Amino acid sequence: MPKKIRLGILGGGGDSLIGVLHRVASFINDNYEIAGAVFNADFDESLNFAKEIDVPVNRIYKDFDTLVEEELKLPEDERIQVCSILTPNFLHFPMARKLLDNGFHVICEKPMTTTYEEALILQKAKIKSKKVFAVTHTYTGYPMVRQMREMIKEGALGKIHKVDAQYYQGWINTIIHDKKKRASVWRLDPKKAGISSCMGDIGVHAFNMIEYTTGLQIKSLLCDFNYLYGDNQMDVDGTVLIRMDKHVKGVIRASQVATGEENGLSIAIYGEKGALKWEQEKPNFLYKLSDTEPLQVYRPGHAYNSALSLDGTKLPPGHPEGIFDAMANIYLGMARAIRGEKYNDGEFPTMQDGVRGLNFIESTVASHKQGNIWVNLD
Amino acid sequence: MPKKIRLGILGGGGDSLIGVLHRVASFINDNYEIAGAVFNADFDESLNFAKEIDVPVNRIYKDFDTLVEEELKLPEDERIQVCSILTPNFLHFPMARKLLDNGFHVICEKPMTTTYEEALILQKAKIKSKKVFAVTHTYTGYPMVRQMREMIKEGALGKIHKVDAQYYQGWINTIIHDKKKRASVWRLDPKKAGISSCMGDIGVHAFNMIEYTTGLQIKSLLCDFNYLYGDNQMDVDGTVLIRMDKHVKGVIRASQVATGEENGLSIAIYGEKGALKWEQEKPNFLYKLSDTEPLQVYRPGHAYNSALSLDGTKLPPGHPEGIFDAMANIYLGMARAIRGEKYNDGEFPTMQDGVRGLNFIESTVASHKQGNIWVNLD
């Protein structure tokens, strides 16, 4: 294995949860070292954090543009190779674009951009750059999600005719029911948070999970949002009827007011010959249903799993790996791609996933705003 | 307690599953005796079955009209008091109507009628008759469903803002994917089975469960069916967006092609203060969710349950009661009503539930056929 990949980090300093997630994920398979960063908009805080976690302070930059400028001055074999973008959403697009244009690989937090239009522009930049790009639909990194994908690809379900995906959380209850809070929080301000709260933040994961596992594309949708209060302008709940083909239909359900739900992403795929079900909160159990055979429960690490699934498991069966490990699998695939090693479709979510996601989000808003009509995706 | 109630049975002879369910349910609380019957359209089979199960053959009649005619000749204290209608769907309406008009109480299998129009007519007949009428939305007889209703009534969830109900089965797969079978089976022939397969047979249970547990009414809906094949005219899968109020929304999902699902009815009700979830296949577990407290699992028979719930449990906690017991609870409530004893709302599903169900079914079909538009319920 070659030397560690030089990773730059944008955002994610201090107590940032997403910062911990990416940092740990990058360490897990011994593939990355943090070579430089702008951890924080405040340069001093950025420096202090670098000291705390022992990142060399000479490559902590005062801002993103400086990072790009200074790194480009370094010889290629010292220069940051890939940047993880963990900044506020509206910065994803300009940062990712500039990084690609300047020859850096990119790992971009979700949403990839704030609009579909930006996503398409970014896609062109990516193609032109010939760099590797990953968007962190983290949940696709779970071994049993990968197993789901591979089993479907190999025909375990036969022709798929129905999908049902859910992403239920309850955390926005503490905000939404309080008139002052819901008027002031950035999450519910379309100017700051983009056009969609619930569907943009979590519904899109359910969407991605469907396309990732089935290999099918959602062609059209009809969406109904719930704003819960007349003075709230952002969806906090929504249901989306989806069609993949004339006779292949399904539903995506997402909510931030599903009281008591923590991070309730789940998916069920039904086909002629069988079905597969998975829940994010019990990620190490994959259920295979049949009309005629006993239900089967697949577990990570067993030889009966696919190569793609086994690649994402580090310990023997019965040793629970979690979401850090799922993200680490994405970083692992990305490392292979950066090094030009062989890797497989499905090892990390790509630009294409990001583009599809924005297309989905804008379509749900369009459907809802026009009175719950059918809207085609590109 | 007075003497046993004299029960007449229409249909349900031989190996009929629904026959066993009603017969056992009627026995369970020692309230009923089978006084007469038309178990089968074939008189000889009816007689033989009566002998098998030791029902007096002198009150086995050759057909329904004869039963009514002959029973009316008997003195009131010998006459059948209540009839259970277990015949094919299209007979429910005429039989129920005639029974009510002639002074019999009625327990009617679902669907109560084949059209909403008939349901409204029957409702008038019922009111005029002053007789007791139950429609067998059996699942409402489970102690934990009753507990759900009572907890919501007492405000455990605060204002409800979202509901999600599912009824997934997979059994029609063996028919629908076979061109010959799907062309010939009565279930998928609109002339024989009515206007809806999936929504009429099972979706309506999910609908009823929502209204039963929340005490709210669904005001409008938008439905998308899946027929799966161009040559099939009946829904075998469908998703319904529902609205109970401007900001109270939800979804009903029903399928007969959810491969590997057995009898997957489940319901989740989310309110400002908490949520409740229940699954039919694990009926003795009721989950109470909170954003701030540990999840709670309610179990039947404990003193912490409501009176309505405890009334439906016969044994101490940990002794699983099942669907026969759920139906028996409905028969128990009905017995009290027939005897003029005190009973409570929620002890059995009424004519009103039947009427609402037909309104729902026809609305889903109307919505789908007009291109997935919003349709108001009455």
Place this chain on the structure above:
Amino acid sequence: MPKKIRLGILGGGGDSLIGVLHRVASFINDNYEIAGAVFNADFDESLNFAKEIDVPVNRIYKDFDTLVEEELKLPEDERIQVCSILTPNFLHFPMARKLLDNGFHVICEKPMTTTYEEALILQKAKIKSKKVFAVTHTYTGYPMVRQMREMIKEGALGKIHKVDAQYYQGWINTIIHDKKKRASVWRLDPKKAGISSCMGDIGVHAFNMIEYTTGLQIKSLLCDFNYLYGDNQMDVDGTVLIRMDKHVKGVIRASQVATGEENGLSIAIYGEKGALKWEQEKPNFLYKLSDTEPLQVYRPGHAYNSALSLDGTKLPPGHPEGIFDAMANIYLGMARAIRGEKYNDGEFPTMQDGVRGLNFIESTVASHKQGNIWVNLD
């Protein structure tokens, strides 16, 4: 099918839980009618109860001896054929013995007798009588327990090498921690309740479940009881090391102070090729484990189940049947035996199960009292 079997009931009147269980179980498959009874030691209460549940009062007797005497005067085709003994434990033996001696079949609640010596005497009486005898180890009536037995019999697990059975309840906490209550309750008085509380009441079910499902016999055991307080003389908790063969070992764990446990009977059987696990509180799920294949979950009513299992299921998959249905299956097997019809081993627990159970209970007490030494069963 012949006419209903004439059933006599001893005990079980009023609100008796065991009374409801047996009565309902006898009704469920349309095989029995209650022909006579001594529901209660108080003749008036017995009569009143008979009126309530519409049993002919002319065959309600003032006591057991009268019942036997009077019934014997009746012609054979009117006479009670089988009696269910639901009386206090110390009456089981004399009643069962007299019934057998006088040509009645017997369904006897557990424990069959209060001592092993009585059990052996009763066994002889049974053999001499040529009558059918069942002891109600109810849990063996569950379809998935039967499936477990059949799968093991057919070699699904290969050679068995380990068993682990548990029966945990918590109900005696409310008594045992209160000095007055524990001194006064009959359950903890060896003179009234027999030599063992926890092992005699519930541990013996776990014992029976092991022998029923595996077809193996427990040959020796070592037991440690917990009395919890120095002034308490009855076991409320105990663990039993068991040996079926030199290299086939296991453990039975029973408790009445397992706080919060309701009726936690479970069993796990491990063999060379696989394992089976089952829990009473989720009776319709049977887990098949393998070192190399995905875990399988067997569910009642599917064609993949054995004939013995399917015989115990009345409705299609997904319709939960419960403990009343388990007991009904035992009554069904008993009905076949009484009528001289073909039935299979395993349809109901026999005299032999009762004898083994008493042997087990006395052995656990002997082991504990002698300082936790190994004791052989016969």
Place this chain on the structure above:
Amino acid sequence: MPKKIRLGILGGGGDSLIGVLHRVASFINDNYEIAGAVFNADFDESLNFAKEIDVPVNRIYKDFDTLVEEELKLPEDERIQVCSILTPNFLHFPMARKLLDNGFHVICEKPMTTTYEEALILQKAKIKSKKVFAVTHTYTGYPMVRQMREMIKEGALGKIHKVDAQYYQGWINTIIHDKKKRASVWRLDPKKAGISSCMGDIGVHAFNMIEYTTGLQIKSLLCDFNYLYGDNQMDVDGTVLIRMDKHVKGVIRASQVATGEENGLSIAIYGEKGALKWEQEKPNFLYKLSDTEPLQVYRPGHAYNSALSLDGTKLPPGHPEGIFDAMANIYLGMARAIRGEKYNDGEFPTMQDGVRGLNFIESTVASHKQGNIWVNLD
């Protein structure tokens, strides 16, 4: 926060699973850097592995003694501060002893030593050294195990009267049933693997879990092993009756032939007022049972958890953390201790846990070999 702690690694090179676990755990909270190592007995392999994972090769030593010698020559602020011992079991004792004697802190894989005698010697060395020592009972690092400990400490269960811990695996089936394999594998050779296989490798975790969560000490035990074959000398299965006090009893069950079990460690603690149950394979669910209240399910990351538990969670509720995170929590507590920061009992398993473990293992063997007699622990 000070600079990273300089960590030395002994063993764990190449594809070693335990190596990955410790390395990742050390990275997760940004507290450690690998300063030196002997990854492998083969120096070249050690060097190659160091290159692969970018550890400076100048501090990769040819053997353990050289590492100690050379590191001692370095100034204190460059020298390795703590060593993780991941070598074969028989090396744990001499390495740990020498490290302590030379002023290094130690993180030692389990078993701490191969005999109780060694453990006592090591304990003295540790006390003399004033260094920090952790033994990796990894499972105590799970947030919900910590929550269990804290709830018990705060009296949530009242007086504890029963414990039941299980550690079931099935992996040795592939070896034990094959005469050649079982004769040749080092795991079943007492000369190589120590006096106990099943109890020494996994039973001891169950033992530790009981003492960790309850704060009680097991005072005596009676053990029965199963060797499964006459020609096998090592326990592959065993049950241990335990006593913490005259009326506080329990059981430890361990097996390596529990076919199909993966890593089935679980624990149940029953007290006067309630009970707590936890399973390693679903580590993020903690069950609180009560005789009178609904069962409660505690989940990590919620404010209702104790400080000790919350300290071990990095992400919000619903984001599953796993066994790498559990080990990382132990490394985190160790880091605080090494830096002389404030930390709490329970943040990592100590020398005392190691000593108790060896005492337990030797006692089980003594009990079994002497014919299943009671043996006192020190």
